[in-house]
Amino acid sequence: MRALLVVNPAATATSARTRDVLSHALASDLKLEVATTEYRGHARDLGRLAAQDGETELVIALGGDGTVNEIVNGLLHDGPDPDRLPRLSVVPGGSTNVFARALGFPNHAVEATGVLLDALREGRERTVGLGLAAGPPDSDDAGVPPRWFTFCAGYGFDAGVIGRVEQQREKGKRSTHPLYVRQVMRQFLKEPHRRHGTITLERPGEEPVEKLVMSIICNTAPWTYLGNRPMYAVPGTSFDTGLDLLGLSKLTPAAVSRYGTQLLTSTPERGPHGKHAVSLHDLSGFTLHSQVPLPFQMDGDHLGLRTSVQFTGVRRALRVIV
Known part of the structure; x- marks a missing residue:
């Protein structure tokens, strides 16, 4: 089989010797x-x-989730065509590696390589769905090109956290889980809309959901990891269904404590819930609008500020070796 190994030399969890x-x-x-x-x-x-x-x-892909996201967007540059496009596989090399772990790979590059070689010899593969985000027509973001994501996107609070982490990494800090926790606290203290959300969720044939402070869009579960602890924003999320969404309408200290605890103790059967939580499953398409520009991220990559984003769940978009 003819294969291309794309190596990110800046990947957090691998050395030059390991990559060799x-x-x-x-x-x-x-x-x-x-x-x-x-x-x-x-x-x-x-x-x-x-x-x-x-x-x-x-x-x-030998790297983290950002490397995987870039490769996926390159493979699907001309649209999804699983029967024609090359297969994708991942050797985790980043700090979190959500996509690789969601596919069942060990979170260790050498062990994952062994699993990949076994999968190739045994012909193990599957076709996964992906998410697509674009600027809605007739909006300020209409000219923003579409971009694919593999496991999650975020609009509002969590994207602001990602932006803060990237700023710290540009200053030379390593991408560690304590770094993320510190930036969560700083984003909370600086969040101007934590009591009165500016996001509106619109779906065809449904009443709008208004005044969300943050929205997490998931394409698989877990949503992310804190070290080795998996966190499930919306239980039941799968590569085989549409997109899922968790929205929160308040981020007061009490709400952060409640929903933060629920995330830390979440399971494949139960995620955050309560009167300020909106949980939606298996969505094929929806749009998020904000009264003010808000930070936006996809697969852990901060993409700047947006006033609106249109999401589409695309089933059977790409073949992966597992």
Whole structure:
């Protein structure tokens, strides 16, 4: 099988020696080409070229969720076509690796490589659904190009946390879970709309849901991890269904304590719930509008401020090796 290994040299959890060992292991079973990313968006360019060359059968991401997201957007540059596009697989190399772990890979690069090689020998693969976000027509964000996401997106509070983490990383801080926790507290103290939300959720044929402070859009479960602890924003979320959404209409200290505790103790059967929580399952399409520009993130990548985002759940978008 002809394969492309896309290596992010800045990945948090792998060393140059580890990456070299893994590439040699993969080359023993594959006709392997190795490409190292050199700039933001490079993995997307490599994924697009792999989708267009007609020869590459598999693209393997060695990096974190951001690297995976870029490759997916490159592979699907011309739209989803599972029967034509190369398969995707992941060797986790980031700090959290939600997508890889949701597919069932160990959160350790060497162990995951072993699982990947076994999957290739046994022909194990599945087709997963993905999320697509774009600027709605007739909005201030109409010109924003569509972008795919693999496991989650966020609009409002949680995207603000991601933005703060990225600012700290640009200053040289490592992406650790204590860093995320500190930025959650700082975002809460600075959040101007925590008592009166500005987000409205609109769905075809349904009444709008208004005054949300934050919204988390999930394509799989868990939503994320705190260390090794999985957290489930909306139980039942799956790569085989549409998108799920958790919205909160208040972030007072009492609400943060309540819903934070519920997230930390969430299970595949039970997530955050209460009078200020909105939980929706298996949505094919919806739009979020805000009265003021709010931060927006996809797969842990902060994408700036938006006043509106249109979401679509696309089933059977891409084949993955598992």
